Amino acid sequence: MMPSSPPGPGSPGTGQEFMERTKYRSIGKSDQQKGVPQPLLEVPPEPDRPCIELRRPELLEIPPLDLRTAIERRRSVRAYLHEPVALDELSFLLWCTQGVKQTFGSQATFRTVPSAGARHAFETFLLANDVEGLEPGLYRYLALSHRLQQRDTDPALARRVASACFDQQFILRSGVVFLWTAVPYRMTWRYGERGYRDLHLDAGHVCQNLYLAAESVGCGVCAIAAFDDDVMNGLLGIDGTDQFLIYLATVGKKEEGIPVAV
Template identity: 75%
Template sequence: MPDPVSSPVGIGREFMEYTKYRYLGRSDQENGLPQPPLDLPAAPGIPIVALPKPAELSIPSVDLRMAIERRHSVRSYGKKPLSLEELSFLLWCTQGVRHVHGSVATFRTVPSAGARHAFETYLLINDVEDLAPGLYRYLALSHNLQRVSADPTLHIDIAHACLDQDFIMRCGVVFLWTAVPYRMTWRYGERGYRDLHLDAGHVCQNLYLAAEAVGCGVCAIAAFDDDAMASLLGIDGTSQFLIYLATAGKTGKEG
C-alpha cells in the first residue's frame, strides 16, 4: 500500500480506494470482540437538565414539501431566543431514540449504517430560554442535557476555531456532532469511516427540515480546525472527533 501522504493521487482518493471491500479484513464483530457501549455515560456528580419529553411537545405542523422547498442556509438570526421545548424538538428530530434494543442497538429518528449511531451531540447554548449559556452534551438515551462547560468566552473560541465564522456567536444554539468511530468500525472496519460521513448528512438534513416548524434557520458548517475544536470540546480527536456542526436560530417566521 503506498504512503498516503506522499502519494501523487492524494489522501482522499487513497481513502476511497483502500476502504473498498476487497481490502477489508475481518471486523472486530466478526472476530467476536464485544461491541462498544451505545452511548457515552453522563459525567458523575454533574446535574442533569431535564428536557420536555418528545410525547409532550406541542410543535406546529409544517408541510414536508414546503419545508424542503424553503430549505436554505441562514447566517443571520433574530433576537428572539429558542424555547426549551423547541430545543427538545430539534434534538429529538436529529438524534432522538425511538427504541432501545437491549444493549445491542438503538433505533432513532435518523438512519445510521447498521443502527450503529456513532454520534454524540454537543450544544453551544447562546440564547435558549431557561438554559444558562455554555457547552452541553445531549444524553440521547434519557433525552436530557448535561452541562460540560460554563466558559463565558467559549462561543468566541469556537467561532475562531471555525475559521472566524462570526455568526456562530449570534445564533441561538450550535449543534456539534462528534463521532465515536469504534461504534461503527467494530462492525464495518475501516469502511465504517465512510458511513460516519453519510450519517452526518442524515442528521443535519433533519435539523434543516425540523427547524422550519419552529421558525428557525440553520447553517451547516464543515470548515473548522479539527485539533482546536477537539481541545475546546474536551475530546481526544481520535477515539472521538468533531465531524460536523450547524448553527440554528430564530428568523422571525413561524411555521
Template identity: 60%
Template sequence: MSNGIGKEFMEKTKYKYMGESDQEKGIPQPPLELEYGDDAILIDLPSVENIEIKGMDLKEAIESRKSLRKYDATSLTIEELSYLLWCTQGVKRVASRPATLRTVPSAGCRHALETYLLINKVDGIKPGLYRYLAIENKLMQLSLDPEMAEKVAYSCLEQDFIKNSAVTFIWSAVIYRMKWRYDERSYRYLHLDAGHVCQNLYLAAESIDSGACAIAAFDDDEINDLLGLDGENQFVIYAATLGKKIL
C-alpha cells in the same frame, strides 16, 4: 489527476480491504452512548410527546429550506430545543441487540455520533457548552465559560454568526462504535450519517420559524481540544448553527 489523500481514502476504504471486524471476532460491542460520572450536572428535557409544533407540509419544508446565517435575537424555548434534538438524534426505542432505533438512519444501526451544543439563547438554560444524552433525553452541562461562543467561533475559522446563533450543534464521531462492525469502511459511513442528521435539522428548523447553516470549515485540532476530544477515538465531524428567522 493527482494521487492525493482523498483518492487514497476512497481506495483504501473499499470493501475488498476490509479485515475481520471485532464483531466477527466475538468481541463485545462498545456502549450505545458515552458514559458520564455521578457528579455530572444534568438537565431534564421535555418529552417530545408533550411538545406542540405547528403542522408543516414536508414539500413546503423542503422548498423553504436554505442556509441561514443571520438570526433574530429571540431565544428558543426549551421545548423547541428538545424537539430539534429528537429530530436529529432522538431515540425511539432501545432494541435487544442492543441498539438504539433513532429518528435518523445509521449504518448498521451503529449510531456513532454524539451531539454537543453551544447554547447562546435558550430559555431556562444558561449559555455554555453541553452534551445531549439521547437515551435519557437530558442535557449534561460541560462548561459555562462566558467566552465559549467566542472560542467555538474561532475554532470554526472565525465564522462570527456562531456567536449570534441561538444554538450551535456540534456532532462528534465515536469511531469504535462504528468500526466494531465495519472496520476501515466506517470512516465513509460516519460522514453519511452526519449528513442525515444535519438534513433533519434543516427541515425541523423550518417548522419552528428558524433556520440553520451547516459548517464543515473548522480547525479539527482546535475544536477537538475545545470539546475535550482526543481527535482519534472521538472527533468532531460536522456542525450547524440555528436561530430564529428575522421576520
C-alpha cells in the same frame, strides 16, 4: 528543497488513498466478526455534572408543517433575530436529529435518522448562546434518556468556537450551535475501516433532519464543515481519535425576507 506540489489530476492524493483503502477488498474481518464485544451505545454521562430533563417528545406541542413546504423553505441562514430559542423547541430539534425511538437492550437503538447498521456513532454537543432556561455554555445531549448535561459555562467559550471555525461570526449571533462528534469504534466494530465512510454519510442525514425540523419552529440553520479539528476537539474535551468533531450547525430564529444563502 522545493516544496512538493499538490497532486494533479490522476495523481493519488489523500482522498483517493482513503477511498482505495476502504474498499471491501481491502478490509479484513471486523471486530464483530471476530466475536469482540460491541462498544457502548452512548458515552456515559459524567457523574459529577448536573443534568437537565427535557420535555418528552410526545408531550411537545410543535406546529405541524407539510414536508414539501419544509423542503421548499430550506435554506442556509446566517442572520438571526435577537430572540431566544425555547427549550421545548430545542428538545424537539434534538429528538429529530438523534432521538431514540426504540432501544434493544445494549445491542442497538432505532432513532429518528438512518445510520449504517443502526450503529448511531454520534454524540451531540450544544453551544447554547440564547436558549430559554439554559445558562449559556456547552452541553451534551444524552439521547438514551433525553436529557442535557452541562459541560462548560466559560463565557469566553463561544468566541473560542467561532475563532476555531475560522472566525465565522454568525456562530456568536445564533441561538444554539449543534456539534456532532463521532465515536468511530461504534461504527468500525461492525464495518472495519470502511465505517469511516459511513460516519460522513450519517452526518449528512442528521444535519438535513435539523434543517427540515427547524422550519417547524421558525428557525434557520447553517451547516459548518470548516473548522480547526484539533482546536475544536480540545474545546469539547475529546481526544480527536476515539472521538472527534465531524460536523456542526448553527440554529437561530429567523424571519421571512432575512438574507439567506443556499
